[in-house]
Amino acid sequence: MQMDREKSITLAADYSVLKELREFVSDIGRLAGLDDAELDALSLAVDEAATNIISHTAPDAPHKFSCTCSAHIPEHELVCKLSYDAEDLFAPIEPPSTADIQNRVQSMKRGGLGVYLMHTLVDEVDYRREGIQNVICLVKRVHDDSGE
Amino acid sequence: MIGQQDIPVRFDVREVPLAGYQVTILELAGQLDAHTAPEFERFLETRVRDERKAKLILDFHNLEYISSAGLGVLMGLIEEVRSQGGDMKLAALPEKIFHVLDLLGFPVVFQIYPTVLEAAVAFH
Numbered sequence: 001m002q003m004d005r006e007k008s009i010t011l012a013a014d015y016s017v018l019k020e021l022r023e024f025v026s027d028i029g030r031l032a033g034l035d036d037a038e039l040d041a042l043s044l045a046v047d048e049a050a051t052n053i054i055s056h057t058a059p060d061a062p063h064k065f066s067c068t069c070s071a072h073i074p075e076h077e078l079v080c081k082l083s084y085d086a087e088d089l090f091a092p093i094e095p096p097s098t099a100d101i102q103n104r105v106q107s108m109k110r111g112g113l114g115v116y117l118m119h120t121l122v123d124e125v126d127y128r129r130e131g132i133q134n135v136i137c138l139v140k141r142v143h144d145d146s147g148e
Numbered sequence: 149m150i151g152q153q154d155i156p157v158r159f160d161v162r163e164v165p166l167a168g169y170q171v172t173i174l175e176l177a178g179q180l181d182a183h184t185a186p187e188f189e190r191f192l193e194t195r196v197r198d199e200r201k202a203k204l205i206l207d208f209h210n211l212e213y214i215s216s217a218g219l220g221v222l223m224g225l226i227e228e229v230r231s232q233g234g235d236m237k238l239a240a241l242p243e244k245i246f247h248v249l250d251l252l253g254f255p256v257v258f259q260i261y262p263t264v265l266e267a268a269v270a271f272h
Contacts, residue, residue, distance in 0.1 A: 015181070016183050018215075019179060037244070047181060047182075051215065101252060105254060108226065110220040116252065117215075
């Protein structure tokens, strides 16, 4: 019987931890069977989500946040949950459409790039409240070479 | 486990020469994310303001990673460069980095070349 695999890390809410976070996600993604392109996509999506948490929760920014990645083997998916203590639900951000983001880039407007990437690079993005924590949940389906 | 703050996020940018071409080549190396993007932005701002009509080529071949924070730096400065009569071209992008730029439609705004030499020739 195959067991689910799960790993967690708690990091300071500081941009300097982003490299460590990406390496953490890549390590468990590799265990879950993601290929290089899928690993790159998931790492970037998690980086963008964490960057959002660190940048948009000021001035009462959390001192730390957690990332728990679970490899759901039978479902061929990897779920990464980023969570942090907060008084109110972090307002879900509607991703810009492809046309919107291309217009913004052509107009040299920086906003929205990270949110667009996050939603484009993984299969599901969900914002939820769990107890006293806000959670951003990213799901990446694992490529299946067997064609099953 | 509390994250170790002393783990370095390595990013370098340096000017490299190219004989025979009056262009400024800036070679990027390492990882460009929200932590390292401010350093890159300060460096690039200084170059753009010191050098009128700058002919800048950003050489990506040693860049391992880029997030929206790094891309935002490019977007923030390209208009200023062009308003001064200069331009900024991108060269030698690793496939995975090109993929990120392509998702966002950057090839419409930035001229992207397979090699630094081709970007330099395009300036002449």
